[in-house]
Amino acid sequence: MFASKRLSKELIKLQDKLPPGIALVKADDFREWLMDIRVMDDNPLYSGQTYRLKFTFTQSYPIEAPEVVFVRDESHPIPMHPHIYSNGIICLDLLDRTGWSPVHNVESVCVSLQSMLTSNTKNERPPGDEAFVRNNTQRPRDISFVFHDNSV
Amino acid sequence: MPPGNEFAAEQLKNQGNTHFKNGDYEQAEALYSQAIQKNSKNPLLFTNRANARLKLEKWEGVINDCLASIELMTENMKAYFYLAQAQIAINHPNEALSSALRAYDLCVNSSQQTSNAATISALVTRCKKAKWDIRERERVRRRQGLLAELEASLETQYKKDVDDIEARLESGEIGRVEATEEKQERKTEFEQKRDDVRTAFAISDPENLEIREVPDYLIDGITFEIMNDPVVTKNGRSYERATIIEHLKRSATDPLTREPLSINDLRPNIALKEACAEFMEKNKGWVYDCEDGEVDSDPRWAHLSCARKDYERT
Known part of the structure; x- marks a missing residue:
């Protein structure tokens, strides 16, 4: 109900100005957007890489959280992080049904993910990554993650 | 009322609802009318028929039904909501706005606080915009004789086109779907022409192109x-x-x-x-000019800055 109005406004702002390391790649409709993020400091885990995020919106955005995943192609790997599965699914409380708030927006989600990468030092995947990636058939928003730790 | 009529009316209403759900509004309207003949004391029968008539664009009928329903039940959110839509359709934005505001009040003060609030709030905005449009048109007319004349003649032509379509629909020459499509086409055409004329005038009047923002x-x-x-x-x-x-x-x-x-x-x-x-x-109407989500330009010149409407249609 709100989605297209609100997204059209976000788009105007995004086209105007974005924080360093965040770029708008594609927003041809109000269903799916692509954003690129880079980590701005010299964290060896992520230096020189650009990561691509796919946002999928429902009609109820921003009351309902967008679905946000990393996508992989030749030039965009999935970043290594203990909360990011190797298929691009992200375990972050603010993207979760209960952690989301409608005052968040595409830009603030990108900034949160950027800082989640910046502050990470562990070169590892979440526990059970292989099994999860092999068996998961659910949409990210329907998965209820158990947050193993909130320190990262 | 003879015993059993109330029950018969209820049966007819349920049949009407089924037809309404299936999109057969003419049949729904007929059944609601029969129900009202059986029981003219039920305000819901009138609002149901008003809703069917809204779909059929029988504006006068909608208004009569809503007023009848309100007479039977004053705290009547639905009736005010439909009433506002009909009033705006027949170009009575002042009345429409007061009906819409009444519906909004009833909605937010109801114990359920339903999601209707958002829909009604959008209607309130539409009414305010329609009201502003009329005032603005007057203002423009006073100030810019030539532009006004051009716009008026475009509008006259457009209204004539719509009347022609209505007449052909009435005579059975074309179907409802076709008529709606043609009306939409004429509307787009008219708006495009009007925008072009306004653009030409706006370029010669740069003061009005100033960009304003809502704090x-x-x-x-x-x-x-x-x-x-x-x-x-x-x-x-x-x-x-x-x-x-x-x-x-x-x-x-x-x-x-x-x-x-x-x-x-x-x-x-x-x-x-x-x-x-x-x-x-x-800041008058430019803030209202946001059916498609923009709030950042004067409605008269909005088309200069918003190619974004395309997103809406995808």
Whole structure:
């Protein structure tokens, strides 16, 4: 109900100005957007890489959280992080049904993910990554993650 | 009323509802009419028929049904809601606005606080915009004789085209779907021509191209639109009532602090409401010109800055 109005406004702002390391790649409709993020400091885990995020919106955005995943192609790997599965699914409380708030927006989600990468030092995947990636058939928003730790 | 009529009316209403759901509005209207003959004391029969007539664009019928329904039941959100839509369709924005506001009041004061608030709030905005449009047209007419004349002749032609289509529909020459499509086509054509004329005039009048912005403190942090009915939360932030309620229905927390927050904790922010109203009044209609989500330009020149409408249609 709100989605297209609100997204059209976000788009105007995004086209105007974005924080360093965040770029708008594609927003041809109000269903799916692509954003690129880079980590701005010299964290060896992520230096020189650009990561691509796919946002999928429902009609109820921003009351309902967008679905946000990393996508992989030749030039965009999935970043290594203990909360990011190797298929691009992200375990972050603010993207979760209960952690989301409608005052968040595409830009603030990108900034949160950027800082989640910046502050990470562990070169590892979440526990059970292989099994999860092999068996998961659910949409990210329907998965209820158990947050193993909130320190990262 | 003979015994059994009430029951018969109820049966007819249910049949009408089934047809309505299937999109057969003519049949639904006929059944509701039969129901009303059996029982003319049930306000819901009138609002149901009004809704069917809305779909059929029988505006006068909608208005009569709504008034009849309101007479039987004064606290009648649906009747005011349909009434406003019919009034706006027949170009009576003042009456439409007061009906829409009445519907909105009844809605937010009802115990359910349903999601209707958002829909009705959008209707209120549409009525305000229609009202502003009329005033603005007058103003433009006074100031710019030539542009006004050109616009008026375009509009006359457009209205004539629409009347022709109506006549052909009436005579059975074309079907309803075809008529609606043709009307839409004529409308697009008319708006395009009008925009072109306005563009030409706007270019020769650069003062009017100035870009204005709504200050952030008048903007709802959820929809990013100027607020009509702001309410304040426990931490002092204000949101548009209809949208914060949508959020609270899913998650009873403050959007910023995540602390528990319920609908009953919300208080109207009257000073901010007045500030929003004053801003809209001063800046006239350009803030209203946002059926497609834009709030950043004068409606007369809006087409210069918003190629974004294309997104809506995809």
